[in-house]
Amino acid sequence: MEGSLDAPTRHVIPWRDEAWYDEAALDDELRRVFDICHGCRRCFNLCDSFPILFDAIDESPNEEVADLSAGQLKAVVDACTLCDMCFMTKCPYVPPHQFDLDFPHLMLRYRAVENRKGQTSLADRELARMDRNGKLGSALSGAANWATRVGNPVTRPLMQAALGIDSRAHLPPFEATPLTNQAPAIIPAPNPDAPGFGRKVVLYAGCHDNFNDGTPGRAAMQVLAHNGVQVRIEHPDCCGMPKFENGNLAHVADAATRISAFFAPLVAEGWDIVPLTTSCALMLKFEWPLLEPENDDVARLSKATSDVSEYIVRLAREVGLAPVASLPATIGVHFACHARAQNMGPKAMEMLRLIPEAKPVLTERCSGHGGKWGIFEQNFDRAIKIGKPTARAVAKAKPDIVVSECPLAGPHLRQVMEASGTVPPERIGHPIEVLARAYEL
Incomplete structure (x- = not known):
């Protein structure tokens, strides 16, 4: 059996x-x-x-x-x-x-x-309203980042008392200008002599990419354009993962219907859809088709969607990449759960191996953050506990650079390292940032 x-x-x-x-x-x-x-x-x-x-x-x-x-x-x-x-x-x-x-x-x-039954907590419901929170946070980024900063003696205890958000938990800061508003100024024209010329990619900016940290998005745009790929970036709405975690499936299905309809004409024109966050890619590829199995737009979007690292690896295999400068560095690679759940293999490792002299070392363990789960008072210590073996495994290779495909796992692993007495790197970003660095972009 x-x-x-x-x-x-x-x-x-x-x-x-x-x-x-x-x-x-x-x-x-x-x-x-x-x-x-x-x-x-x-x-x-x-x-x-x-x-x-x-x-x-x-x-x-x-x-x-x-x-x-x-x-x-x-x-x-x-x-x-x-x-x-x-x-x-x-x-x-x-x-x-x-x-x-x-x-x-x-x-x-x-x-x-x-x-x-109406038993989802107020904090879970409000935190899941990602687009609203992102727009407000970006518009009021100075005040919002001050209020959410770890160690703020005024606001963080109040947030813990009112919403159950642990005062020690890192909360993503907001960028003053959403990534989609920055895009026209930073997407370079495709190089017609580059190997990927003629290909077209829509980068789907998830809520974190658009409102909290546009660094992976800017890196992805530059790497793709450097390789001749025509790039545009869109954020029609949140993919619904936080509401999915809440069991609010009607709202997720509605988002799937609306967003897949938004992308449908682009897919028909031959654009590949590349989400910047692994959780968003998982939703588009796998969860949406299970919620809306009769929706043709959802089905076509699922087939047209690739994770960022997955797309770069496929580009390299099919047409090659523009020459990459050597980067003699050991790179600790955290294999995020929602990247593993896409059943595509460790594509970040494959992508980083394309950089001459780079030595990526893989860690296949959960960071412990779990979306918004790990920021709550009743879960934060457990999230640190789950992340400790992961942080130890990452640190064992004595990496020069540490990356994770999950934008929430990186800052959480920094907190785990600090809690374990390990000096963390200044940033744990996305693997695409390392490739952009090797290209000197």
């Missing part, structure tokens, strides 16, 4: 089906899946959901899932960050295996039931 010999598949998420929200059926499915996990325990070291589950079972009267209370089941769900690593890397019982186990999407179902 061990793992299937076929490739893993995922079912369409039946979020419009009333039966999917039946609480008795959900409880039965939680206990069925948790009993299988109890008998396997391969995921004990992935995140705290599994130790919480296994400890609860071990301490129960009969050491059975049937003994667990509803509160104990909820504790397992609340510890899940929807990183997808159990499904992608450990579980032998995912579909098409007859056990039909998809732990992350079961956690999603639980949160969708909570969301429908």
Whole structure:
């Protein structure tokens, strides 16, 4: 009965089906899946959901899932960050295996039931309004960055008391000018003699790229243009990942419909769509088609979408890259969970190996941040704990540069290093920034 010999598949998420929200059926499915996990325990070291589950079972009267209370089941769900690593890397019982186990999407179902009942916390709901928050934060960047700065003795304790956001947690600062407003001034004209001339890429700026840190976007634009690729950058709206984490699937499906319709004419004209953030790429490639399986725009967008590192590697394979200067440096590469969940391999490593004399060293562990999960008071210490083995593994290679494909993982790993007594690098940015540096862009 061990793992299937076929490739893993995922079912369409039946979020419009009333039966999917039946609480008795959900409880039965939680206990069925948790009993299988109890008998396997391969995921004990992935995140705290599994130790919480296994400890609860071990301490129960009969050491059975049937003994667990509803509160104990909820504790397992609340510890899940929807990183997808159990499904992608450990579980032998995912579909098409007859056990039909998809732990992350079961956690999603639980949160969708909570969301429908109005039980999603105020802080989770408001933080998930990414576009509104980004526009306000950029417009008021001076005041917003002062208020959210770690160590602010006035505002951070108030935020912790009112919203449960841990006063020690790093919050991304805002750029005064969104990336899409900077773009016309910084996209150079394509070089007709470069290998990628004739190709067209739309960089989809996620909320963090557009409002908080445009550095990876500027680097990607410059690298692509240097290689002859025609580039434009767009931010039609948030991909919906934070609302997905909340189980607010109707809003995510609405975003998928609107954004895929926005990109549809560009896809038809032959533009490749390249999200700047791995979470956005995961949504466009995989999660949106599971929410809107009948939407042709969503399906075509999924096929046209590539992660940044994935696109550069494919460009190099198909037409080559403009000559890259040597960069004799050891590069610690954090392989972000939502990059791993795209099932494309460590494309950041492949991209960095294109730089002469560069020595990228891969770390395949979760940073512990988990979207907005890691900033909350009840989760922050756990997020640091999960990130410590990752930080140790990154530091072991004594890297000159550290990068992560996740824009939230980088600053969090810096905090983990500081908490562990390690001097962190000044910045943990995106791997595309290193390639731009090698090009002297």
